Amino acid sequence: MRLVLFYFSGTGNTRYIAHHLCNRLNESGYTAKAVSIEGINFTDAQELIDNASAVGLAWPIYGSDLPNNMKQFIKAMPVVENKPLLTFCTQMLFSGDGAVVMRHELEKKGYVQKWALQFNMPNNYVAAGVPLKSSADYALHEEKYLKTARKKIDILADSIIKKKDHIKQATIFNTLLAMSQRPFYKYIGHNMVTKMFGVNDQCTGCKLCAQMCPMNVIKMEDDKAVYVNQEKCLACFRCSNFCPVSAITVLNKVKQPHYKGPDEETYKAIITNRKA
């Protein structure tokens, strides 16, 4: 069995799970590859899907929904014949049916949902006035989230290897829960969030935010970062959380501590490779 697992990850949580799952599968003699959808071209994606015996998709949850770039990726995915499908999402608390929200679209294309799971991970929505805790404490992440996540990864890997179905939170109740926030975020919340970002005088012109932005929404002008095409912004919070001098504002304010990914390795991988 060969799994290709496409993911998007704003601040590293989804990347962490995707890579740990693939490592775990590879250790068991399976062949699994985690591929970021940032910058991928569709010919390459199609070839990877053609050569895989199972396909995975993973995303962070935004208002019980998935990021727009992942929706576009799914829309462009080729039609296949009965390919087993894994989907998972990462979230801070709840998303209702967030891991299976694209199930019908994908099943119409011939992908057969076999595995679906949600992983609770640290919050990356760091904005003044929003009553959500943030943390940059890797030891705390390990204790509170990563240990549990790795146990879930083991169970998931085991069901993939044994070809056993493992689909969680795909009930009507979960869909109803998701409906309590998905329409609001989709039609109102997302537009509000994307316009919240700005740059203050602390900006040193290091370009990191512009190079890291998954949608190229940030450009450099006179050695200062500026937001352009903000309607394309995913609100992934990579720019504001990973800015080395905390120069990115959310609603003109800076809230500390910023979220620097689930662990140091993931954080360094993102800022080094620029695209997660």
Ligand SMILES: Cc1cc2nc3c(=O)[nH]c(=O)nc-3n(C[C@H](O)[C@H](O)[C@H](O)COP(=O)(O)O)c2cc1C
């Ligand atoms: C704009 C935005 C909306 C979010 N909405 C939700 C949500 O509805 N439910 C939830 O549990 N977490 C929500 N979160 C938290 C993220 O889903 C969570 O931290 C995720 O693991 C981040 O993954 P990443 O590091 O791969 O980008 C939201 C985060 C952002 C930035």
